[in-house]
Amino acid sequence: MVKIVDVRINGRGGQGAVTASRLLAEAAILEGQYVHAFPNFGPERAGAPVTSFSRICSEPFTEKTEVYNPDIVVVIDSSLLGEVQVVEGLKLGGTIICNYEGKIESLKYYFEEVDSKIYKISGTRIAREELGINKPNMVMLGALLKVAPVVKLESLIKVTKERFKGVIGEKNAKAMKRAYNEVEL
Amino acid sequence: MINPIVKGMTGDEAVAWAAKQINPDVIAAYPITPQTIIVERFSDYVNDGLVDTSYIPVESEHSAMSACVGASATGARVFTATASAGLALMYEILYVASGMRLPIVLAVANRAFSAPINIHGECTDQMVCRDASWISLFGETAQEAYDETIMSFKIGENPEIMLPTMFGIEGFIVTHALERVDTLPDKAVKDFLGDKRVIPPCCTFNPFAVGTFGSLVLQDNYMELKRQQEEAMHKAYYVTKNVMAEFSEISGRNYEIIEKYKLEDAEYAFVSYGATAGNAKAVVDRLREKGEKVGTLKIRLYRPYPASDIYEALKGIKAVSVLDRSATFGSPATIAQGDLAAALYGKEDVPTLHGYINGLGGRVLLLPEIEQIYEQSKNYHEEGKALTQDWIGYRR
Amino acid sequence: MKKKEIPIDIQNWHINKWGTEKLPIGGAVPFHSSYGYKTGNWSARKPFVDQEKCTGCLNCFYYCPDSAIEMQEIDGKYVAECDFNYCKGCGICVQHCPVNAIEWTKVRWHTK
Ligand code: SF4
Ligand code: SF4
Numbered sequence: 001m002v003k004i005v006d007v008r009i010n011g012r013g014g015q016g017a018v019t020a021s022r023l024l025a026e027a028a029i030l031e032g033q034y035v036h037a038f039p040n041f042g043p044e045r046a047g048a049p050v051t052s053f054s055r056i057c058s059e060p061f062t063e064k065t066e067v068y069n070p071d072i073v074v075v076i077d078s079s080l081l082g083e084v085q086v087v088e089g090l091k092l093g094g095t096i097i098c099n100y101e102g103k104i105e106s107l108k109y110y111f112e113e114v115d116s117k118i119y120k121i122s123g124t125r126i127a128r129e130e131l132g133i134n135k136p137n138m139v140m141l142g143a144l145l146k147v148a149p150v151v152k153l154e155s156l157i158k159v160t161k162e163r164f165k166g167v168i169g170e171k172n173a174k175a176m177k178r179a180y181n182e183v184e185l
Numbered sequence: 186m187i188n189p190i191v192k193g194m195t196g197d198e199a200v201a202w203a204a205k206q207i208n209p210d211v212i213a214a215y216p217i218t219p220q221t222i223i224v225e226r227f228s229d230y231v232n233d234g235l236v237d238t239s240y241i242p243v244e245s246e247h248s249a250m251s252a253c254v255g256a257s258a259t260g261a262r263v264f265t266a267t268a269s270a271g272l273a274l275m276y277e278i279l280y281v282a283s284g285m286r287l288p289i290v291l292a293v294a295n296r297a298f299s300a301p302i303n304i305h306g307e308c309t310d311q312m313v314c315r316d317a318s319w320i321s322l323f324g325e326t327a328q329e330a331y332d333e334t335i336m337s338f339k340i341g342e343n344p345e346i347m348l349p350t351m352f353g354i355e356g357f358i359v360t361h362a363l364e365r366v367d368t369l370p371d372k373a374v375k376d377f378l379g380d381k382r383v384i385p386p387c388c389t390f391n392p393f394a395v396g397t398f399g400s401l402v403l404q405d406n407y408m409e410l411k412r413q414q415e416e417a418m419h420k421a422y423y424v425t426k427n428v429m430a431e432f433s434e435i436s437g438r439n440y441e442i443i444e445k446y447k448l449e450d451a452e453y454a455f456v457s458y459g460a461t462a463g464n465a466k467a468v469v470d471r472l473r474e475k476g477e478k479v480g481t482l483k484i485r486l487y488r489p490y491p492a493s494d495i496y497e498a499l500k501g502i503k504a505v506s507v508l509d510r511s512a513t514f515g516s517p518a519t520i521a522q523g524d525l526a527a528a529l530y531g532k533e534d535v536p537t538l539h540g541y542i543n544g545l546g547g548r549v550l551l552l553p554e555i556e557q558i559y560e561q562s563k564n565y566h567e568e569g570k571a572l573t574q575d576w577i578g579y580r581r
Numbered sequence: 582m583k584k585k586e587i588p589i590d591i592q593n594w595h596i597n598k599w600g601t602e603k604l605p606i607g608g609a610v611p612f613h614s615s616y617g618y619k620t621g622n623w624s625a626r627k628p629f630v631d632q633e634k635c636t637g638c639l640n641c642f643y644y645c646p647d648s649a650i651e652m653q654e655i656d657g658k659y660v661a662e663c664d665f666n667y668c669k670g671c672g673i674c675v676q677h678c679p680v681n682a683i684e685w686t687k688v689r690w691h692t693k
Contacts, residue, residue, distance in 0.1 A: 025363045026193040029191065029365045032191075033365075034364075034365050035364060036362050036363070037362060037364075038357065038358070038362035041304070041357055041361065061467070062325075062464070062467050063464060063467045064362075064460040064461075064463040065358075065464060065549045065550075285608075285609070286609075385606070396609050396610055396612060397609070397610040397615075398609050399608070400610055409601045410601075410604060410608045412601040
């Protein structure tokens with residue numbers, strides 16, 4: 001059976017978690033893959049913890065549920081770490097990518113009992129430096145593609161540039177490439 | 186088959202895109218979650234001049250459907266969309282539309298009824314309208330949402346039918362989920378539907394053919410006119426079949442009024458509609474891997490109910506579990522199970538039926554739960570239970 | 582006053598009691614069909630237009646819910662006239678006449 005990849009993005013309202021899961025899915029569609037991507041809707045406001053999902057597979061699939069057992073969890077905001085169970089439902093041996101400024105060792109401290117690969121990226125710093133604002137959503141996707149190539153970086157850059165026309169798209173593309181290279185285990 | 190243009194769209198966007206390609210004459214709509222994106226996108230298209238549609242913003246769904254009725258009576262091609270409470274508010278005018286034989290097309294983003302207030306997916310809203318003499322379809326994916334929008338016009342507008350059509354896609358899980366949609370080129374949609382509605386004589390309301398619509402009809406003729414609707418519904422079954430066959434040809438996607446999945450040698454089966462069918466298929470795949478003989482049947486056309494097709498498909502199966510994502514209370518069977526029981530009653534070699542109300546208010550029916558249903562229906566069959574009705578996926 | 586007649590096929594509809602197959606779909610009725618439906622004997626009062634007083638302002642013509650008022654040309658002047666075959670006797674026209682040209686009169690129906 002062909003493997004379905006489930007990605008969950010944990011973020012805060014306003015950080016672009018929804019946009020990120022959508023663009024990831026659009027990139028997959030661009031490559032001819034099949035997707036089901038949607039945010040978990042509820043009473044979300046700016047700043048509240050939100051999740052959104054992308055389910056990606058190279059073959060058509062019929063599942064229509066939320067993602068309960070993700071293969072990959074992307075944490076856009078490190079302040080979520082103590083607040084919500086970002087590892088909830090994560091598959092054994094799954095992947096966590098976290099936007100974290102500190103040392104990787106201190107990040108691992110949060111996930112002591114979790115059997116998963118933990119990656120760290122200074123997403124906020126990259127976003128501040130490259131974009132000028134704290135919108136690390138696309139940066140995190142750049143890092144994601146390095147550790148789990150669900151889609152090609154070029155496809156993601158292409159849909160990003162389509163979504164954010166002009167200079168913002170260019171900046172995001174650059175930030176993604178940088179994140180792609182800077183992610184650490 | 187026409188080469189598709191692949192797009193990434195949510196269910197709502199797919200419906201709006203199809204409506205844009207159809208370019209109806211009039212849209213009258215009122216926003217309600219999770220349908221809002223349909224009319225929101227469409228109003229963008231109107232604003233950008235991509236369509237020639239008159240967009241009538243109204244103050245309620247009751248008015249929306251009323252405006253649609255008026256517009257459709259003039260011979261216009263009319264589209265609208267709603268959900269849940271909005272559909273309930275339209276309910277009165279639904280009967281006016283079907284009684285006046287106006288082929289309006291209505292997209293329903295299936296959502297739970299209040300109270301308690303809930304914005305998520307559940308099909309009760311469309312199910313309660315099943316007797317309103319509207320042709321009723323369910324869609325499983327954004328792709329089906331797109332295709333059914335186009336097909337609905339063709340079915341309802343057939344001069345033999347002249348009945349309004351509604352199709353439902355479930356809130357959020359389909360309406361707001363991004364999926365891959367193979368769209369047709371504008372021209373293919375135009376060719377499929379024709380530029381304008383075909384208007385049978387004596388059925389329009391315009392300066393050149395004056396008439397009275399929706400007039401007072403009492404004991405003298407009322408029953409005859411209702412009987413006409415029933416006969417049109419009956420014909421709609423054949424017309425839908427033909428339209429789906431025609432659409433399958435141009436789109437390359439196989440459409441049938443019911444979708445059979447691995448039913449040929451199945452001993453047990455699920456019956457469902459809408460997005461639940463997708464999950465049922467996934468479970469069937471899992472169970473088949475374990476060597477279980479199980480299949481699933483998806484009802485795409487709910488009204489007119491394709492009773493004979495369903496009987497043919499389910500004949501010889503031991504037990505059927507109906508996954509019904511709509512609520513009914515104090516009823517002897519779930520809604521879909523009740524219809525199914527009526528369709529199979531008195532026939533030979535029919536399965537036993539077990540109905541499961543699930544997924545209310547956006548609760549997800551998990552795949553392991555569907556597997557559990559399968560095990561249970563096996564047990565029931567062995568115990569010789571013929572008809573049971575239960576809820577699944579709630580806390581005791 | 583012009584002669585009002587139901588088109589022949591609609592007469593048939595009433596007389597022959599058309600069934601499901603023949604009735605126009607959706608009960609959409611072509612115009613002129615209500616000519617056969619005489620409602621003139623529904624009331625105890627009728628409006629009589631004093632054609633001397635009438636200024637032809639058309640108020641009664643527009644307000645009559647049954648379109649029972651007809652405008653007639655008499656000596657080069659348009660005046661209102663009520664068609665008692667269809668007037669239901671609601672009295673609206675009487676209320677709306679600005680010059681009180683319509684008299685609201687009791688009628689006695691003679692039974693044969
Ligand atoms: S009484 Fe009523 S029905 Fe008769 S002419 Fe006057 S307005 Fe018309
Ligand atoms: S309202 Fe009076 S004045 Fe005017 S047309 Fe009628 S009868 Fe004549």
